[in-house]
Amino acid sequence: MSVPLGTLPRWVNFGLLPLINVAVAFALSGLVVLFIGENPIEAVKYLVAGALGDGEGIAFTLYYATNFIFTGLAVAVAFHGGLFNIGGEGQVYLGGLGVAFAALTLDRYMPWYVTAVFATAAAFAFGAAWAFIPAWLQAKRGSHIVITTIMFNFIAAALMVYLLVNVIKQPGNMSPQTRLFEEGGQLPKLGWLMQVFGLDIGAAPFNVSFLIALVAALAVWLLIWRTRFGYEIRTMGTNATAAVYAGIPYVKTVVITMLISGGLSGMMALNPVMGDAGKLQIDFPAGAGFVGIAVALMGRSHPVGIIIASILFGVLYQGGAALAFDMPNISREVIILIQGLVILFAGALEHMFRPALIVLFAPKPKSVAASSAGAA
Amino acid sequence: MDFADLIQILAATVRLSVPLIFTALAGLYAERSGIFDIGLEGKMLFSAFSAASVATVTGSPWLGLFAGILTGVLLSLLHGFASITQRGNQIISGVAINFIASGLTILLGNAWFGQGGRTPQLPNTARFTEISLPFAADIAPIPFLGPLYSGLVSGQNILVYLAFLAVPFTWWVLYRTRFGLRVRAVGENPGAVDTAGISVAWLRYRALICCGILAGFAGTYLSIAQSAGFIREMSAGKGYIALAALVFAKWKPLNVLLTCLLFGFLDAASIRLQGIILPGIGEVPVQLIQALPYILTVILLAGFIGKAIPPKAGGVPYVKER
Numbered sequence: 001m002s003v004p005l006g007t008l009p010r011w012v013n014f015g016l017l018p019l020i021n022v023a024v025a026f027a028l029s030g031l032v033v034l035f036i037g038e039n040p041i042e043a044v045k046y047l048v049a050g051a052l053g054d055g056e057g058i059a060f061t062l063y064y065a066t067n068f069i070f071t072g073l074a075v076a077v078a079f080h081g082g083l084f085n086i087g088g089e090g091q092v093y094l095g096g097l098g099v100a101f102a103a104l105t106l107d108r109y110m111p112w113y114v115t116a117v118f119a120t121a122a123a124f125a126f127g128a129a130w131a132f133i134p135a136w137l138q139a140k141r142g143s144h145i146v147i148t149t150i151m152f153n154f155i156a157a158a159l160m161v162y163l164l165v166n167v168i169k170q171p172g173n174m175s176p177q178t179r180l181f182e183e184g185g186q187l188p189k190l191g192w193l194m195q196v197f198g199l200d201i202g203a204a205p206f207n208v209s210f211l212i213a214l215v216a217a218l219a220v221w222l223l224i225w226r227t228r229f230g231y232e233i234r235t236m237g238t239n240a241t242a243a244v245y246a247g248i249p250y251v252k253t254v255v256i257t258m259l260i261s262g263g264l265s266g267m268m269a270l271n272p273v274m275g276d277a278g279k280l281q282i283d284f285p286a287g288a289g290f291v292g293i294a295v296a297l298m299g300r301s302h303p304v305g306i307i308i309a310s311i312l313f314g315v316l317y318q319g320g321a322a323l324a325f326d327m328p329n330i331s332r333e334v335i336i337l338i339q340g341l342v343i344l345f346a347g348a349l350e351h352m353f354r355p356a357l358i359v360l361f362a363p364k365p366k367s368v369a370a371s372s373a374g375a376a
Numbered sequence: 377m378d379f380a381d382l383i384q385i386l387a388a389t390v391r392l393s394v395p396l397i398f399t400a401l402a403g404l405y406a407e408r409s410g411i412f413d414i415g416l417e418g419k420m421l422f423s424a425f426s427a428a429s430v431a432t433v434t435g436s437p438w439l440g441l442f443a444g445i446l447t448g449v450l451l452s453l454l455h456g457f458a459s460i461t462q463r464g465n466q467i468i469s470g471v472a473i474n475f476i477a478s479g480l481t482i483l484l485g486n487a488w489f490g491q492g493g494r495t496p497q498l499p500n501t502a503r504f505t506e507i508s509l510p511f512a513a514d515i516a517p518i519p520f521l522g523p524l525y526s527g528l529v530s531g532q533n534i535l536v537y538l539a540f541l542a543v544p545f546t547w548w549v550l551y552r553t554r555f556g557l558r559v560r561a562v563g564e565n566p567g568a569v570d571t572a573g574i575s576v577a578w579l580r581y582r583a584l585i586c587c588g589i590l591a592g593f594a595g596t597y598l599s600i601a602q603s604a605g606f607i608r609e610m611s612a613g614k615g616y617i618a619l620a621a622l623v624f625a626k627w628k629p630l631n632v633l634l635t636c637l638l639f640g641f642l643d644a645a646s647i648r649l650q651g652i653i654l655p656g657i658g659e660v661p662v663q664l665i666q667a668l669p670y671i672l673t674v675i676l677l678a679g680f681i682g683k684a685i686p687p688k689a690g691g692v693p694y695v696k697e698r
Contacts, residue, residue, distance in 0.1 A: 036487035143677035158667035333482035340475025348458040348469035
């Protein structure tokens with residue numbers, strides 16, 4: 001198969017191509033909805049109305065988006081280093097343990113903003129620690145990081161169930177969870193921010209961790225494109241051999257990249273544990289670690305793209321619940337299908353439409369340029 | 377614990393290891409040809425759903441098996457299209473297949489059968505039921521051999537026997553046929569295979585079709601042999617355990633059998649040991665036994681007990697020209 005040569009203009013490469021990929025994913029999801037005998041346009045109406053129709057819906061959408069920003073950034077940082085961190089789910093879970101430790105220790109003595117600082121640090125540290133072993137094994141022993149991070153997801157799940165059931169369960173309570181955090185261990189809701197736009201937050205758990213997520217996105221942008229270490233990460237991701245020749249230490253770069261990635265995953269736990277439930281529960285990550293993969297792919301591993309993609313997935317998660325309520329024939333799991341298709345088209349098949357676009361948009365190469373490109 | 381208990385645990389081990397054996401062998405074909413397959417979980421899940429749906433509608437387990445296999449093959453071809461033809465990232469493609477299977481099975485199941493993603497309870501005629509081997513009842517009273525034969529060897533369904541036959545068959549295909557030699561070669565050095573005038577893409581597609589067929593058997597076993605219908609998320613991570621087993625078995629068929637039996641035994645034991653206090657050790661946390669397959673695999677991957685060396689060309693799309 002011969003692929004046409006040529007470089008695409010930036011707006012096609014970073015704008016149109018991802019847009020086409022995502023559009024195809026959504027179109028296919030629409031066909032599935034049509035196939036089970038429902039009207040996809042009606043479905044989209046219910047979905048958007050549920051997610052963006054009122055203040056509470058928007059606040060819920062942003063609450064979900066907060067989770068995905070953290071996990072999307074985590075996957076993206078690893079992607080930049082040429083690493084695939086599929087272990088976000090486990091790192092989030094462990095991050096929750098860090099949050100719970102900080103909150104349970106401090107909530108009776110400190111105001112929330114002091115607790116939040118320690119909880120954020122603990123969440124980062126616990127998530128990073130859970131990513132450390134896979135990172136070290138990849139760097140030192142050549143164990144495939146995809147396999148080890150998958151294994152660590154399952155080990156994390158078993159460990160957390162054990163800890164919650166046998167060690168940190170609140171005495172006298174049947175369900176495996178910690179006690180409710182006091183006010184000093186809960187993140188305040190962002191009702192005031194919604195009010196600025198004249199919206200009512202309702203019962204939505206939209207909280208301060210959204211702002212922390214935005215700060216994290218800015219920090220990741222600075223790290224990747226404005227620091228020396230970010231340059232080293234990107235060099236390693238583009239060509240690990242060249243990076244080593246250029247004097248970039250492989251082991252150190254892999255390990256630190258994964259620590260940052262795991263730490264960002266861990267920070268996600270702030271949102272559901274300290275911002276919503278006010279306690280540590282079994283299965284609280286609920287797949288958000290995996291959504292990060294879709295979000296990072298869709299956002300092309302750029303913080304701005306990730307925020308946009310996270311809000312889109314927030315709309316899907318919030319709107320999906322409303323959709324399932326209004327159209328009982330379409331179950332909530334339609335969003336998992338959409339997620340899968342987005343990963344497929346924006347990830348594995350990202351280059352499928354490139355040859356066609358090159359024919360359409362690439363500047364016609366001059367004959368000299370064409371022959372030198374052919375030789376390369 | 378007496379002998380009857382032991383037979384029961386062993387029988388449970390066999391039942392629990394069958395889906396692992398099928399799935400790990402499925403992964404073996406794919407990975408030996410140089411295609412990573414994280415999507416085993418999704419293939420197994422979707423096959424289970426198709427098998428149960430078709431068995432529900434037609435009442436025939438064989439048509440169910442056919443549907444399961446067809447589903448496995450189609451998902452494999454999708455994986456092949458993404459990772460061979462489009463040279464996409466094989467891991468991402470596998471992850472996508474897992475999500476698509478997880479979402480679509482519940483969506484379709486809910487729309488078709490209206491039971492929240494389950495399929496209706498199947499009658500025994502639409503399932504693969506236990507087969508009593510000849511003389512099982514006659515020699516049951518004989519000590520030791522009797523219970524072993526009647527309780528363990530006999531009284532399994534046909535897919536169980538097929539799983540155990542699939543292991544030597546895979547070994548034979550891989551090490552004694554031309555196709556097997558080529559599959560192993562293309563996983564190590566596709567350039568050499570290409571130089572010999574053999575199509576790398578077509579060879580890998582064929583390996584993926586083998587993978588899909590076996591994943592189809594695994595899914596069918598889950599929904600219409602081991603259970604009587606499809607339940608949402610019924611693969612419950614077995615595809616990942618099979619992946620771990622494949623790594624643990626160092627991508628070799630006979631090791632796959634032993635590893636799957638070991639992981640199946642751990643699963644069976646964790647159910648039996650719940651709440652039992654062992655003398656001298658105390659209560660063993662069930663979660664530790666459940667996590668043991670993953671922990672063992674990580675330790676093996678780290679190279680502390682032997683060295684697991686994956687096929688050399690695994691995960692790398694083959695580019696012929698330029």
